[in-house]
Amino acid sequence: MLKIQGLDVFYGMFQALSNISVEVEKGEIVSILGANGAGKSTLLKTISGLMAPKSGSIYFDGERIDRLEPDEIVNRGISLVPEGRRIFESLSVAENLLIGSYTGRARQRCGETLESIFHLFPRLKERRATMGTSLSGGEQQMLAIGRALMSRPRLIIFDEISLGLSPIVIKVLYEAVTRINRDGVTVILVEQDVTRSLATASQAYILQEGKVSLEGHPKDLSEEEVRRAYFGDHV
Amino acid sequence: MSSHYIRFSFLIIALLILIALPFWASRYAANVLLLIFLYIALASMWNLLAGYSGSISLGQQMFVGLGGYSVAVFSMYYGFPVFIGVVMGGIISVILAALISRPISRMKGVYFAIGTWIIAEALGIAFSNWGYVRYGMGLFIQPAYKLSLFSIYYAAMIVGLGSVGLVYFLLRSKLGLALMAIRDDDVASETVGVNIFRCKFYCFLISAFVTGLAAGIVYLNTIFIQPFEAFGIGWTVNLLFIVIIGGMGTVEGPILGAVIFVLLQQFLAEYVGYNLIILGAITIATIFMAPRGIMGTFQERFRIVFFPIRRE
Amino acid sequence: MLVFMEPLINGILLGGLFAVIGIGLSMIFGIMKQVNLAHGEVMIIGSYLGLVFMRLLGIPPLVCLIFVIPCLFVIGFLLQSYLFNRVLGKGMEPYLMVSFGLSIILQNTLLKVFTPDARSLDSSLTIRTLDVFGLLHLPVIYLIGFAGGLVVIALLHLFMKRTYLGWAIRASGDDLGTSKLMGINTSRVYALAMGIAAVTSAVAGILVGMTFTFYPHSGTQYLITAFGVVIIGGTGSLMGTFLGGLILGVAQLLGGRLLGPGFQLLAGYLILLVVLTIRPQGLFGRR
Numbered sequence: 001m002l003k004i005q006g007l008d009v010f011y012g013m014f015q016a017l018s019n020i021s022v023e024v025e026k027g028e029i030v031s032i033l034g035a036n037g038a039g040k041s042t043l044l045k046t047i048s049g050l051m052a053p054k055s056g057s058i059y060f061d062g063e064r065i066d067r068l069e070p071d072e073i074v075n076r077g078i079s080l081v082p083e084g085r086r087i088f089e090s091l092s093v094a095e096n097l098l099i100g101s102y103t104g105r106a107r108q109r110c111g112e113t114l115e116s117i118f119h120l121f122p123r124l125k126e127r128r129a130t131m132g133t134s135l136s137g138g139e140q141q142m143l144a145i146g147r148a149l150m151s152r153p154r155l156i157i158f159d160e161i162s163l164g165l166s167p168i169v170i171k172v173l174y175e176a177v178t179r180i181n182r183d184g185v186t187v188i189l190v191e192q193d194v195t196r197s198l199a200t201a202s203q204a205y206i207l208q209e210g211k212v213s214l215e216g217h218p219k220d221l222s223e224e225e226v227r228r229a230y231f232g233d234h235v
Numbered sequence: 236m237s238s239h240y241i242r243f244s245f246l247i248i249a250l251l252i253l254i255a256l257p258f259w260a261s262r263y264a265a266n267v268l269l270l271i272f273l274y275i276a277l278a279s280m281w282n283l284l285a286g287y288s289g290s291i292s293l294g295q296q297m298f299v300g301l302g303g304y305s306v307a308v309f310s311m312y313y314g315f316p317v318f319i320g321v322v323m324g325g326i327i328s329v330i331l332a333a334l335i336s337r338p339i340s341r342m343k344g345v346y347f348a349i350g351t352w353i354i355a356e357a358l359g360i361a362f363s364n365w366g367y368v369r370y371g372m373g374l375f376i377q378p379a380y381k382l383s384l385f386s387i388y389y390a391a392m393i394v395g396l397g398s399v400g401l402v403y404f405l406l407r408s409k410l411g412l413a414l415m416a417i418r419d420d421d422v423a424s425e426t427v428g429v430n431i432f433r434c435k436f437y438c439f440l441i442s443a444f445v446t447g448l449a450a451g452i453v454y455l456n457t458i459f460i461q462p463f464e465a466f467g468i469g470w471t472v473n474l475l476f477i478v479i480i481g482g483m484g485t486v487e488g489p490i491l492g493a494v495i496f497v498l499l500q501q502f503l504a505e506y507v508g509y510n511l512i513i514l515g516a517i518t519i520a521t522i523f524m525a526p527r528g529i530m531g532t533f534q535e536r537f538r539i540v541f542f543p544i545r546r547e
Numbered sequence: 548m549l550v551f552m553e554p555l556i557n558g559i560l561l562g563g564l565f566a567v568i569g570i571g572l573s574m575i576f577g578i579m580k581q582v583n584l585a586h587g588e589v590m591i592i593g594s595y596l597g598l599v600f601m602r603l604l605g606i607p608p609l610v611c612l613i614f615v616i617p618c619l620f621v622i623g624f625l626l627q628s629y630l631f632n633r634v635l636g637k638g639m640e641p642y643l644m645v646s647f648g649l650s651i652i653l654q655n656t657l658l659k660v661f662t663p664d665a666r667s668l669d670s671s672l673t674i675r676t677l678d679v680f681g682l683l684h685l686p687v688i689y690l691i692g693f694a695g696g697l698v699v700i701a702l703l704h705l706f707m708k709r710t711y712l713g714w715a716i717r718a719s720g721d722d723l724g725t726s727k728l729m730g731i732n733t734s735r736v737y738a739l740a741m742g743i744a745a746v747t748s749a750v751a752g753i754l755v756g757m758t759f760t761f762y763p764h765s766g767t768q769y770l771i772t773a774f775g776v777v778i779i780g781g782t783g784s785l786m787g788t789f790l791g792g793l794i795l796g797v798a799q800l801l802g803g804r805l806l807g808p809g810f811q812l813l814a815g816y817l818i819l820l821v822v823l824t825i826r827p828q829g830l831f832g833r834r
Contacts, residue, residue: 364813
């Protein structure tokens with residue numbers, strides 16, 4: 001479904017990603033791991049169109065998307081739940097969700113989509129009239145996920161959803177992730193929390209200093225391998 | 236060291252030519268050059284605020300008006316010699332600057348820009364309602380009639396070239412270093428002990444003084460002063476053009492910009508009404524295509540600086 | 548006491564008009580964090596267009612709104628698309644200077660086309676006054692201006708709260724990058740927002756033309772009025788902008804009564820400067 005080949009991304013003179021190749025099959029949950037600064041955010045920004053690669057390509061369902069604007073990419077069915085949630089502070093919970101269905105294809109069915117998200121996260125329905133940023137951290141994360149789902153994506157990317165949240169909340173969120181996947185949405189999970197994301201995913205990529213240092217089915221990867229790929233040989 | 240020698244001798248020769256100019260050139264040429272000097276002074280001061288101090292002011296005309304009216308009032312009502320009146324213009328401008336510096340310092344960015352504009356407009360209204368200066372009808376500066384072109388020319392030259400020298404030496408001083416630090420990263424500069432308020436305050440006072448001086452000479456030249464023109468936004472329009480074309484944040488920019496501006500004004504004088512439209516269009520085009528102005532782009536490309544302020 | 552009643556009430560009514568003058572600037576400042584220095588000129592273009600349509604079609608000024616509104620929408624949209632979108636994201640200075648240059652171009656073009664003569668949009672409404680108990684004289688046009696202010700603010704409020712574009716505009720103001728992730732074409736949204744701001748300026752321009760005489764250089768004075776409304780009322784709140792307008796209106800007319808008619812503008816400017824110094828985020832502002 002998503003094919004990334006030989007991606008090189010630069011911030012000015014600094015190379016953040018080198019020769020990244022990642023494949024995501026339809027219906028999978030793919031996990032992308034790595035320490036801070038390994039290049040995960042850069043990769044996600046490039047996929048979603050906020051950054052352009054110097055070389056390499058990204059194909060989504062056979063169509064090349066690496067030179068497209070972010071709004072065009074959302075229109076093709078990729079949605080990103082950004083790191084740090086990034087809730088719109090001027091908008092209420094309901095408005096935050098509704099703005100997620102801005103794209104044409106999502107707008108028509110927004111009532112239906114909204115209901116399913118309230119079903120997934122009942123807490124959001126209760127607090128739908130409050131301002132988006134007055135929710136707790138966990139609720140904001142639910143809101144960010146719900147908002148991304150409102151565009152009826154075929155591929156959804158979660159960027160560090162467990163950051164700063166308690167284990168109970170994280171458990172709820174990951175249950176939601178699994179449910180979303182079961183409903184037919186392909187998932188990319190970007191995390192620092194290795195254990196949980198490996199438990200959920202069917203394929204894993206580990207990034208280190210801008211390169212893919214390890215890939216494979218989580219069951220086939222030993223703890224030793226993972227640790228070395230994550231931290232490098234100095235540990 | 237030889238490039239210094241070349242630069243220095245070039246400067247001396249240029250200076251000698253300029254000093255001797257009224258003797259060999261036409262009245263018209265001397266008048267044009269006089270205007271250029273005055274605009275160099277005004278623009279250098281605007282540039283000091285905008286390009287080095289980081290404060291875009293849309294209200295420098297408040298000092299223009301004060302400088303002009305000081306000359307008028309002190310020479311006509313109190314019988315001061317005209318050039319003392321000019322100096323008074325500078326002093327009164329500094330007093331205003333000092334008075335408003337505290338409230339102004341609380342205005343940042345666009346608030347500062349419009350705030351200074353409003354103050355100038357307010358002064359314009361105040362003066363046009365003030366009987367002492369004959370309301371909006373304006374004043375004819377009688378003592379200026381007796382002045383020779385020579386004296387105005389040399390006064391303008393002193394102020395114009397002096398302002399360039401002032402900026403140059405200022406930027407090479409400790410204050411200059413502090414200003415560049417603030418321009419690069421004002422939070423970081425505070426941590427190394429730079430008092431941002433004090434630095435900007437000094438710049439503001441200096442720019443007020445020189446602007447007041449230059450304005451005084453401007454009005455000695457034009458002889459007639461009227462509140463809405465003296466405190467009008469037109470001054471800022473011209474200075475903006477000069478500094479943007481010439482190059483904001485360079486010492487040479489205002490010089491080049493002033494030359495281009497005054498020559499353009501002479502050329503466009505026939506097309507009354509279109510000249511400002513053309514000026515505005517050129518300004519916008521420059522911001523799009525060469526945002527650092529002619530000198531700025533030149534410096535970037537060729538790495539040549541005529542008045543180097545970086546210490547070696 | 549009674550001698551202050553009239554400027555007070557007229558000030559409030561005038562304040563409604565001021566609110567319309569300022570709402571466009573407030574919108575743009577709130578979303579793009581930039582002040583369009585050509586805002587006053589865009590409004591005055593509306594006044595002059597009113598004049599043109601009045602002469603051309605022989606219709607009363609309020610009816611001209613039907614034509615002036617789409618004209619100004621297009622102007623605002625094009626200005627943002629081809630001029631301002633090119634300097635967005637480069638900091639405050641380029642935008643400020645481009646908009647300043649634009650205001651000079653527009654002002655002098657108007658001067659060339661329409662000459663420096665005083666103009667006004669005359670109709671039967673502009674000269675009538677309402678006599679309240681024989682004590683107060685309220686110009687009918689002030690009442691219309693106030694009503695216009697209420698209508699514009701109310702419509703804008705509904706638009707921002709209930710439409711996709713309204714949410715998109717607010718979201719873009721909050722977080723530009725994340726808005727793009729919602730599938731929002733932020734450049735186009737900015738252009739549409741500028742178009743809407745220009746529409747409010749169209750209404751303001753017609754009402755101003757009916758209330759006061761105007762000249763090509765009137766844009767400056769109304770820019771400062773608009774800025775005053777934004778400063779006093781604060782950004783991010785439509786109600787705040789409306790109240791800001793009212794306060795400015797009252798300040799101007801009361802000041803004019805106290806100090807003399809030549810000082811009307813000055814009174815407004817002084818209040819503005821005080822607020823700028825003490826509470827730049829406005830009396831009702833969020834930031």
